[in-house]
Amino acid sequence: MDQTAAAKRTVIGLLAALMLAGCGDSPKSPSRASALVSVIPAPSKIEQRAGEFVLDDETRLEFGDGVEGERLGGYLIDLVQRTHGGGLNAGAGEVGNNPGAKAIRFELSADGSGGERYSLVSSPERVVISAGDSRGLFYGAVTLWQLMSKRDGGLVLPVVTIEDSPRFSWRGLMLDSARHYQPPEFIRKFIDVMALHKFNVLHWHLTDDQAWRLEIKKYPRLTEVGAWRVPAGAAPAADIDPGTGKPRLYGGFYSQEEVREIVAYAKDRNITIVPEIDMPGHASAAIAAYPQLAVIDRPSTQVPADWGVYPNLFNVEESTFQFLQDVLAEVIALFPSEYIHVGGDEAVKDQWKASARVQARMRELGLKDEHEMQSYFIKRMETFLSSQGRRLIGWDEILEGGLPPKATVMSWRGIDGAVAAATAGHDTVLSPQPTLYFDRRPVDLPTLPGRASVVTTEEVYAFDPVPAALNEEQRKHILGVQANIWVEHIRTLERVELMTFPRAAALAEVAWSPVKDWASFSARLPAQLERYRALDVRYAEALPPRSLDPFRRSSHELALCSDKIRLSLEDDAPVTGDRAVFLVDILDPCWVFKDADLSKVQSLVAAVGQVPFNFQIGDAVKQIPLPPPATAAGELEVRIGDCKGERIAVLPLAPAVGNHAVTTLPPAQITPREGKHDLCFTFTRKSIDPTWVIDSIALQTTTAAATE
Structure with a gap:
């Protein structure tokens, strides 16, 4: 030597x-x-x-x-x-x-x-x-x-x-920084932990309806206006900023200097950052900053706070295409990645259909429908990115109406998009819900908000990113896999980690290793958890099973009456500090206390909360029942047997109306009955906003009542 x-x-x-x-x-x-x-x-x-x-x-x-x-x-x-x-x-x-x-x-x-x-x-x-x-x-x-x-x-x-050596070239995690801003130091920590799993792509979701997080020098209002919103709910509305006399704004953005530092930091750890700039949908924040980008004449100039799918699309004028190319030019200067993600998902076409100008543009361009209009839109962006030496990637909706010739498809609506793309000769990344959507909770932890359904580490590990429908040649188009951390219901940094790890470790092995062995992985996982502890990384662990209290249940221990849109939903109050988390189906707020022994029960105590209905769910909102209230504030009704059974108690909501957080209502008297019975709980109300929710139900026995 x-x-x-x-x-x-x-x-x-x-x-x-x-x-x-x-x-x-x-x-x-x-x-x-x-x-x-x-x-x-x-x-x-x-x-x-x-x-x-x-x-x-x-x-x-x-x-x-x-x-x-x-x-x-x-x-x-x-x-x-x-x-x-x-x-x-x-x-x-x-x-x-x-x-x-x-x-x-x-x-x-x-x-x-x-x-x-x-x-x-x-x-x-x-x-x-x-x-x-x-x-x-x-x-x-x-x-x-x-x-x-x-x-x-x-x-x-x-x-x-x-x-x-790795199995796949794309081994990624997507972090949504649009719905909730995470500071640069957290982004760097997240990159550090990714690198230790041999991930090599951070898909950074920077724009959406609820915020625009990336500084664009040519269009400063994108962050001056688009990076800030008033969160939904009565509590944030009452949180007045003394400097402005208005509700306090929530948000933040990444300066170009911060982005350069983060990109360099990631590069040193073999991680490429792929930015996502949404188009033509998920455009509300950009339109609030620059209303001339809208299809409709008088768009809102406030960044919205609802979750879900807004109808707001970019218009299809040449000036808007120039705006987007200007934005992408600055994005390209900041991010040296081969790929630029343009979204393309959930673009509801109602505004385009109703717009005479958009319809005229479609006729000018010889496009038969709105799907072809979106395809034209995406192809324009693909042509621009190609001219800059970059490649376009988008969610699988970009398949609709025809795919740009060099586009790559990220398949999220199951694996069908990946199969269609690979069959047509396009590269693809597998990122399907629900398995690789890490807004689904990893464990049934009552304090953890998110989609109420549970996707376990073992289920992530079992995912096969090579669809059987593809032949050997088509499988060469599978670049790899990615899990997505959507943060609508993941407000805190600690929870981002809890929702990500250790499921990310399972995905890392799927993406890297040629052979999977769950028993071997399980044996190696304790050492990985020890590394998380050493690095101060939060991770989710299943709670040991415990018996239900026969006389008290939290909302997470009650059964829901339906399985439509089930959420583990965080309260909007208090503005700072810990908040309650409720299990609720927002399309059918109804709970069942199973097998309640009423033989010695004398009264019932309910703790309730009220949360904003901040969900853009289209016509599905019409499904939500609104039982008429007997009083202005409404009531919590208790029925025996099922939700159409005899009403055995009514708890007026008036004491809770002025409290943004959890309120324990005055007890309701109940006549004891022999045997075990199901109890159904529903709220009467005039409107869907706010949504009343149960925090807990306590049945008080004659013995308990006597000791109080």
């Missing part, structure tokens, strides 16, 4: 700091045997032999010719410091001072093989990580870190031979 530091760009590291006091096994650490091989995602090939590499104060950290030693070494040093409490003291000594010492060496392969492939070979004396380029060396460093296990206050590595 050439001993000159300049020729070899070698960094000498004394690893004594890894032999740290207090670094012994944690009570929650996996067993030593499992920790040695607990790598996620599982390598393509791993062979373990007897023996181990023990890091000591003579161990050297080396980098060969062409290796970016400063960057890679700094990353590994920092990672070990953060997870093991100490680090690699790089730069202590000269090469050759102790040529017999142990070494961890990173080197570029002599065969020049590129891509993300790497090998890791360890013996009791030496660890060598080799790859064709920096990406492979980075992933080798991540695997090296995962192989480290604690023993006797220090670290050891198993003796292994690993040959590893």
Whole structure:
């Protein structure tokens, strides 16, 4: 080995700091045997032999010719410091001072093989990580870190031979920053954790109806107006900003300088950021900032706060196409990614259908319907992006009306979009709901908002991203897989992590590893959870099963009467601090207390909340029942047997009207009855907004009443 530091760009590291006091096994650490091989995602090939590499104060950290030693070494040093409490003291000594010492060496392969492939070979004396380029060396460093296990206050590595490369080239997570803004430091943390799973694409959702988050220099009102809204509900409406005398605005945006820093940060971790700029739908925030972009004559100039699908589309004037090209030109300057995502989903065509000007434009262009108009719209954007050396990607609705020739399809409405795209010769990414939609809760945790249905880590792991309907040639068009973290109901940063991990670990293995083995993954997962704890990453764990209290149920313990749009829905109050979370079907707010023993029940106590009905669901809103109230405020009605049974109690809502948070209503007297009965709870009301919801129901027995 050439001993000159300049020729070899070698960094000498004394690893004594890894032999740290207090670094012994944690009570929650996996067993030593499992920790040695607990790598996620599982390598393509791993062979373990007897023996181990023990890091000591003579161990050297080396980098060969062409290796970016400063960057890679700094990353590994920092990672070990953060997870093991100490680090690699790089730069202590000269090469050759102790040529017999142990070494961890990173080197570029002599065969020049590129891509993300790497090998890791360890013996009791030496660890060598080799790859064709920096990406492979980075992933080798991540695997090296995962192989480290604690023993006797220090670290050891198993003796292994690993040959590893990814199954798919697109291994992604989508983070929605439009519905709720996450600060740059959180984005960087999220990127850090992605890199440790060998993800390589962050699809960053930056615009939608509820906000425009990206600074565009040519159109400053996009963030001056479009990045801010008043959240839905009575509590935010009453939260008056003393500086303006108006309800306090909620939001934020990313400056171009912040974006450049985040993009560079991601690049250092082998992650490409693919920005999404929605069009032609999900355009309300942009239209609020620049009303001339609208189809209708008098659009709202306020950014809306409802979730769901708005009818607002961009118009199809040449000036609007120029606006979007100007925006994309600045996006391209910020994001060096090959792909630019243009959305294309959920573009309700009602405004286009009703607009004489749009209809005239369609006739001018020879387009037979609104689907062809959308296809023309997307093709215009694809032509522009191609002229800039970029590729367009969009949700699977871009298939409708004809696909641009070089477009890539992200299939979210099941796998059919991917099958159609690949069959037609287009590249595709599998991202289907519900399995890869991480707004579905990972566990049935009552304090966790989101779509009420549960998609478990095991269900994510079982997903097969290669549809059986495709032949071998068509399967080559599958770029990979991606999970989407939509955050309408994920307001806090902690919850973003809870909804993402450890399900992301399961997806990482699906995306990377050629063979899946749930039993093996499950055995390796505890070590991954230990890494999350070391990195202060929240993750979801299922609660142990517990018996229901026969006399008290939270809304999550009650049964819903229907399964239409079931949400674990967070209250809008208080504006700051913890909020209640309610289980509710917003199309049918109705709950059942199953098998209530009424033999000794004397009264019933209900805790209720009121949440804004901020959902754009089209004609489905007409399905919502509105039982007529007997009083102005309405009532909570209790019926026995089923929801058409005898009414046995009525609780007036008047005491709760002025309270934005949870209110415990005065008890309602109940006549005891023998046996167990179902109790149905519904609200009378004049309108759908607000939606009254149950927080909890308590049945008070004669004994309990006597002690109060």
